[in-house]
Amino acid sequence: MIDTEALRTQPELTGENIVLAQLDESCFEPAWRALREPETIRLTGTHTVFTEDQIRTWLASRPGLDDRADYAILRKEDRGYLGEVVLSDFDGDNRSAAFRIALTGPDVFGKGYGTEATKLILDFAFDVVGVHRVSLEVFDFNPRAQRVYEKCGFVREGLQREALWWDGEWHDVVTMAILKNDPRP
Numbered sequence: 001m002i003d004t005e006a007l008r009t010q011p012e013l014t015g016e017n018i019v020l021a022q023l024d025e026s027c028f029e030p031a032w033r034a035l036r037e038p039e040t041i042r043l044t045g046t047h048t049v050f051t052e053d054q055i056r057t058w059l060a061s062r063p064g065l066d067d068r069a070d071y072a073i074l075r076k077e078d079r080g081y082l083g084e085v086v087l088s089d090f091d092g093d094n095r096s097a098a099f100r101i102a103l104t105g106p107d108v109f110g111k112g113y114g115t116e117a118t119k120l121i122l123d124f125a126f127d128v129v130g131v132h133r134v135s136l137e138v139f140d141f142n143p144r145a146q147r148v149y150e151k152c153g154f155v156r157e158g159l160q161r162e163a164l165w166w167d168g169e170w171h172d173v174v175t176m177a178i179l180k181n182d183p184r185p
């Protein structure tokens with residue numbers, strides 16, 4: 001069974017260099033800046049242009065939900081906002097969930113934060129919430145993300161051919177997943 005109470009209360013998850021804390025309205029300024037960062041927009045394939053109001057409303061409505069976990073990734077030393085990592089699309093019958101992550105921009109890429117955040121939220125999903133399977137989608141032009149996911153134990157399962165239209169070209173979307181009993185290096 002999925003522990004919906006764990007999702008509702010979303011405990012803070014502490015790693016070596018980061019803390020995962022409930023995403024909420026206090027994250028508005030850096031989250032809003034990140035939504036206008038071209039490299040993050042490209043790597044997440046975000047076609048939608050959000051308004052400030054939409055983002056404020058979205059952030060304010062995150063705490064207390066029991067069907068997803070929206071975490072802010074914070075630098076441990078000063079609780080500076082580094083991005084978000086999310087478990088969503090919970091399927092209680094099949095104990096599965098979807099995963100996504102986005103750091104704020106190139107100044108914080110490649111410093112190990114993404115790997116640490118992914119490991120922390122996977123441990124939470126499997127060991128606390130009781131999930132059996134976590135899946136994700138990643139674009140063919142994002143080898144850094146694919147490397148991070150493989151490092152954390154995700155296994156490549158398939159390829160959705162030409163599922164993304166970006167910058168005048170079609171791109172393939174790789175699907176990956178990790179099961180509860182897969183190695184989590």
Ligand SMILES: CC(C)(COP(=O)(O)OP(=O)(O)OC[C@H]1O[C@@H](n2cnc3c(N)ncnc32)[C@H](O)[C@@H]1OP(=O)(O)O)[C@@H](O)C(=O)NCCC(=O)NCCS
Pocket residue numbers: 039040043044083101102103104108109110111112113114115116137138139142143144145147148151
């Ligand atoms: C994807 C993302 C979460 C990864 O987090 P990160 O903190 O930047 O990554 P880390 O520093 O933890 O690890 C990067 C790894 O990728 C490797 N890497 C970097 N560039 C690479 C490339 N072009 N090809 C292959 N591997 C690459 C690094 O060497 C490192 O692996 P290593 O530890 O074995 O050396 C982050 O870059 C991000 O948010 N990017 C923008 C949004 C995004 O891409 N989201 C994912 C959408 S599916």
